[in-house]
Amino acid sequence: MSRFAYVNGRFVRHGQAAVHIEDRGYQLADGVYEVWAVFDGKLADAAGHFTRLWRSLDELQIAHPMSQAALTVVLREAVRRNKVRDGLVYLQVTRGVAPRDHAFPNPAVPPAVVVTAKSVDRAAAEAKAARGLSVVTVPENRWGRCDIKSIGLLPNALAKQAARQRGAVEAWFVDELGLVTEGASSNAWIVDSEGRLRTRDTQANILRGITRTSLMEVIAGEGLPITEQPFTVEEAKAAREAFITGAGTLVLPIVSIDGVAVGDGKPGPVATRLRALYIQRAKEAAI
Numbered sequence: 001m002s003r004f005a006y007v008n009g010r011f012v013r014h015g016q017a018a019v020h021i022e023d024r025g026y027q028l029a030d031g032v033y034e035v036w037a038v039f040d041g042k043l044a045d046a047a048g049h050f051t052r053l054w055r056s057l058d059e060l061q062i063a064h065p066m067s068q069a070a071l072t073v074v075l076r077e078a079v080r081r082n083k084v085r086d087g088l089v090y091l092q093v094t095r096g097v098a099p100r101d102h103a104f105p106n107p108a109v110p111p112a113v114v115v116t117a118k119s120v121d122r123a124a125a126e127a128k129a130a131r132g133l134s135v136v137t138v139p140e141n142r143w144g145r146c147d148i149k150s151i152g153l154l155p156n157a158l159a160k161q162a163a164r165q166r167g168a169v170e171a172w173f174v175d176e177l178g179l180v181t182e183g184a185s186s187n188a189w190i191v192d193s194e195g196r197l198r199t200r201d202t203q204a205n206i207l208r209g210i211t212r213t214s215l216m217e218v219i220a221g222e223g224l225p226i227t228e229q230p231f232t233v234e235e236a237k238a239a240r241e242a243f244i245t246g247a248g249t250l251v252l253p254i255v256s257i258d259g260v261a262v263g264d265g266k267p268g269p270v271a272t273r274l275r276a277l278y279i280q281r282a283k284e285a286a287i
Contacts, residue, residue, distance in 0.1 A: 004081040006115035025094030029152035032056040033092045035247045042286035048210035056149045065111040078117040087119040132255030132267040133169040140173040159184040179230040186246035187212040190239035201228035211245040241268030251275035
């Protein structure tokens, strides 16, 4: 099946899609991105992703490329043209094309916009969730504005590669105090030894995960104990359960950390239940 990408105002075949060599995203990582999960051809957690997108653009002083209504049309059209029922749609906005210079172009140039969409095998994803996966830990070495969803992801890419080489699905960054910040592409959670759900607070310059926020609403609705409190690697290894959240992983149980089994080494009841509840909520609210 042919794939299509949206590039700066028009849809083109995926294999022919290209950006200018002096796009500042390519040369300077001067841009942001967002990823929406797609359920039944609809965008999940749409409002939250748009809110974070506008905030990231504003923090980097990049102009909004179009209205939310217009961008919604583009995203939906990318999903339709690629015949995605369940999957992901990716948006990237850079400051635009200009002669290479570290300072912003003056006068400003139009932002560059790219959208792609791809299908995900939900059955395979559910099988992984039922099995549970592993994480490894790596030193925190990223810049101090991880709250911005920047395309400058080299430390994250290196962490992901380290995880893959060690047979894990994700890497958790650990700060100088020995506390877990977040994953290379996800937020980190545990059910601690007292049965409380714990995840790092967003004041620690971690990404304000949209799946994380939606899951917190699910947790509140279920009346489960939760605290935004950091945890050490040792606390995570001693926890009853661990899991990660993100648009790509949804709610994914973690059964080992650095080769040490979490709990009984199987997906726990809390993470398994929350995954099902989150997916149900995401499907019902998708647009």
